[in-house]
Amino acid sequence: MGPPTSSRSNPAGTAAPSxxxxxxxxxKYIDGHVAANPSLDVIAQAAGMSSFHLLRGFKKAIGxxxxxxxxxRRVEAARYLLLKGQPLRHVAIAADTQCPAMExxxxxxxxxxxxQPTAEMRxxxxxxxxxxxxxxxxxxxxxLEREVADLLGKEDAVYMVTGxxxxxxxxxxxxxPGDAVLFDQNAHVYxxxxxxxxxxxxxxxxxxxxxxxxxxxxxxLDALGRPxxxxxSTIPAPVKLLCLENTHNVGGGKIWPIEQLAExxxxxxxxxxxxxxxxxxxxxxxxxxxxxxxxxxxxxDTVSVCFSKGxxxxxxxxxxxxxxxxxxxxxxxxxxxGGFRQAGIVAGGALYALRHNRERLxxxxxxxxxxxxGIAGLPGISLDVATVETNIVRFGITSIAAGEFVEKLHAKGxxxxxxxxxxxxxxxxxxxxxxxxxxxxxxxxxxxxxxASAATKSAYEAGASNGAGY
Ligand SMILES: Cc1ncc(COP(=O)(O)O)c(C=O)c1O
Numbered sequence: 001m002g003p004p005t006s007s008r009s010n011p012a013g014t015a016a017p018s019x020x021x022x023x024x025x026x027x028k029y030i031d032g033h034v035a036a037n038p039s040l041d042v043i044a045q046a047a048g049m050s051s052f053h054l055l056r057g058f059k060k061a062i063g064x065x066x067x068x069x070x071x072x073r074r075v076e077a078a079r080y081l082l083l084k085g086q087p088l089r090h091v092a093i094a095a096d097t098q099c100p101a102m103e104x105x106x107x108x109x110x111x112x113x114x115x116q117p118t119a120e121m122r123x124x125x126x127x128x129x130x131x132x133x134x135x136x137x138x139x140x141x142x143x144l145e146r147e148v149a150d151l152l153g154k155e156d157a158v159y160m161v162t163g164x165x166x167x168x169x170x171x172x173x174x175x176x177p178g179d180a181v182l183f184d185q186n187a188h189v190y191x192x193x194x195x196x197x198x199x200x201x202x203x204x205x206x207x208x209x210x211x212x213x214x215x216x217x218x219x220x221l222d223a224l225g226r227p228x229x230x231x232x233s234t235i236p237a238p239v240k241l242l243c244l245e246n247t248h249n250v251g252g253g254k255i256w257p258i259e260q261l262a263e264x265x266x267x268x269x270x271x272x273x274x275x276x277x278x279x280x281x282x283x284x285x286x287x288x289x290x291x292x293x294x295x296x297x298x299x300x301d302t303v304s305v306c307f308s309k310g311x312x313x314x315x316x317x318x319x320x321x322x323x324x325x326x327x328x329x330x331x332x333x334x335x336x337x338g339g340f341r342q343a344g345i346v347a348g349g350a351l352y353a354l355r356h357n358r359e360r361l362x363x364x365x366x367x368x369x370x371x372x373x374g375i376a377g378l379p380g381i382s383l384d385v386a387t388v389e390t391n392i393v394r395f396g397i398t399s400i401a402a403g404e405f406v407e408k409l410h411a412k413g414x415x416x417x418x419x420x421x422x423x424x425x426x427x428x429x430x431x432x433x434x435x436x437x438x439x440x441x442x443x444x445x446x447x448x449x450x451x452a453s454a455a456t457k458s459a460y461e462a463g464a465s466n467g468a469g470y
Contacts, residue, residue, distance in 0.1 A: 022047045023061040026054055030066065034073045034094075040066060082119040107436045107443075108415040109371075112281075112364070112391060112429040115312040121352045125314075128348030133159070133340050140344030144351045145318065151354070152303050153294035154320035158330050159347055160338050163188075163280045166304035166319040168196040169332045170276045171241065173325060174302070177202030180237040182223055182273070184210035186250040189243050189278050200336065204237045212387070213248025214256055217267040224271060242268045245278040246296060247285050250419075253368070253392030255285045258296065265299035275299065280306040280317070284390040287361035301325065307350035310364060310391055311357045312430040315346040357430065364391040367428035367437045374441030379452030381444070393426045394419060399451040408450075414443040 026047035030038070038046075043066055044054040058066045078094040108114050117125070131138035141159050149157040160166050167189045171181060181197065183190040185207040189197065197203050206223050208215040224239060244264065246256040265275050277300040279285075279293070286293050297303045302321035307313035319329055333339065340346075372388040372395075375381055380399030387394070397405045402418045409416055419425040428437060 019049075019057075020061065022049045022053070023057050026058055026066060027062065027069070030070050030073060034070070034077050037070070037074070043070075082122075085118045085120070106413055106415055107432070107440050109426040109428060109432065109440060110415050110417045112309040112427045115308075115310070115430040117312065117314050117349055118430070121312070121349050124352045125345050125348040128344045130342040130344035133343040134334065138342065138344045138347070140351065141347040144347045144354070147351065147354060148305065148318040149320050151293055152297040152305070152320045154297065154303065155323040156326040157318045157320035158326050158333060159316060159318050159343065159350070160333055161315060161317070161340060162308075163278070163304055163306040163317040164193045164196065165333070165336070165338055166306075166317040167243075167276070167278055168193060168200050169329050169336070169338070170302045170304060170319055170321075171197050171203060171243070172201045172332045173329045174241045174274045174276060175201055175203050176240075178204070178237055179240040180204045180206050182206050182208055182220065182239060182242040182268070184208050184213050184215055184243075184245060184248070186210060186213060186248070187243060187245050187278065188249050188280065189245070191250070203241075206239060210248075210251070212254040213245055213251030214254060214260065215264065216260065217263045220264055220267050220271075239271075239273055241274045241276060243276045243278060244300075245280075247281045247390050247392075249280070249392065252387050252394035253281070253284065253390035254387070255288055255389050256296075258289075258291055261296065262299055274301050276301065277303045279303050280309060281390065283358050284310055284361055284365070287358065288365060288390050302329075307353045310361050310429055311350075311353035313346070313349040313353035316343075316350045318350075360430075361391065364428045364430070364432075365389075367391075367432060367434065368393050368426075370434065370437050371426060371428065371440060374438070375444045375448070378445055378448040380448050391427055391429070395424055395426075396422050397424060398422070399448070405447060405451075408447045409443055412443045412446065414440050 026043050029043055029046040040051050040054065044051045047054060049057070054066055058069070062069055064072070074094060078091045081091045081094050128140045130140060133141050136142075145157040145159055149155060160169065171189070175181065181203045183205050190205055190207070197205065208219045208223055210219075220242065225236070227233060242264075244256070244261070246261065248254040248256070268275055277297065279296070282293050282296060282303070282305055285291070285296060293305075297320070302319060302325060304317060304319050306317040308315055308317070319326070321329070368388050368391050369385070372383060372385045372393050375395065376383040376385045380397060382396035382398055383393075399405070402420075402422045402424055406416055406418045406424060416424050416426045426440070
């Protein structure tokens with residue numbers, strides 16, 4: 001009995017047997033039309049035979065059915081795009097699959113922590129040598145810790161899950177409950193770490209009046225007051241630690257001038273105060289100034305750095321300092337549940353980021369300037385472009401509430417963060433292209449213009465109604 005040759009299974013109405021030439025034609029057709037995802041009928045038509053013959057002959061000649069071969073080719077295409085570092089949504093389209101990481105075509109400038117690991121980084125992570133971080137024998141973690149310590153000019157370093165953990169473990173290891181710590185009033189470690197310094201270390205904050213995160217040696221002296229022999233030194237909480245943040249997040253990526261940083265650290269040290277640097281984005285200061293990380297780090301006892309922000313690794317931060325201090329820090333890391341076993345998988349990504357992604361931060365800085373130059377001067381936007389020194393763009397909204405402005409941008413395809421009472425924060429990173437920055441500028445401009453004309457109209461109406469004109 002012959003094969004069924006309905007018009008559905010064989011639109012061309014041909015019932016030619018599966019000759020090697022026809023199978024070859026079908027294969028060539030699939031290879032050339034991977035992106036179009038052709039149906040079996042269409043492939044059969046191109047090969048000049050029935051679907052039945054296509055199925056049977058193709059499987060015999062190639063070893064898999066034509067639709068399975070097509071699926072394989074799509075996976076290969078997706079893998080190729082992934083290796084080329086293409087955006088995940090292109091990869092997802094090539095693989096004909098949903099990609100939850102890229103819900104749509106949104107441009108997401110909420111944070112540099114949104115960066116996605118590249119294909120090469122994922123490959124390195126998947127093949128990383130691992131041990132057990134708690135037993136101290138994970139080779140990839142050890143390699144990362146050695147490399148970070150060397151880069152920062154410190155004796156040792158310890159890898160942890162987050163920058164919050166490295167900062168808070170540092171505070172815990174530097175202090176005892178009841179001690180006082182000097183923080184800038186807008187320091188991440190003070191305002192954005194869930195109250196951890198109070199909860200974990202039981203320390204008392206003394207706030208410094210930084211301007212965009214930068215304070216002076218005099219501010220430090222003023223915070224310490226003037227001891228006098230009539231006043232018992234046991235009354236105030238002893239100040240044991242100063243934390244400084246470079247670059248400063250809430251300060252809009254502000255870089256500390258190195259002379260001022262040295263002066264502040266010298267004054268604190270002369271008063272017997274230990275020094276911790278929150279260097280979550282220290283890499284950015286170095287990329288912008290060419291001052292090596294260790295030149296900043298040398299003024300501090302301990303330094304925290306993050307791999308999961310601009311450097312593009314998925315997870316991790318490190319705390320560097322003297323060997324005995326880092327030993328003590330390892331104890332507190334364990335105490336708060338920070339031992340993460342086969343951590344080499346993620347440390348592999350951090351190592352890759354450290355070795356390959358520091359230089360390219362300049363591109364993010366350029367994108368931040370491009371964004372700032374594009375939106376400064378728009379109606380209702382307050383931004384001094386000179387304040388954009390690294391990858392963070394912070395600007396004020398004077399027309400409507402910042403939260404409302406951010407919602408309107410979101411409706412047009414741009415994600416940014418409301419910041420403070422009337423501010424907005426936008427941060428370019430690894431996976432953000434120049435074209436996306438230009439699109440972001442257009443979206444911000446259109447929302448700003450919408451509100452400029454509304455303001456003009458109501459002023460006109462108010463003027464018209466009282467006869468004063470406009
Ligand atoms: C300056 C600064 N320090 C510390 C952190 C905390 O890092 P993590 O999110 O890894 O806890 C951040 C996070 O954005 C930060 O901006």
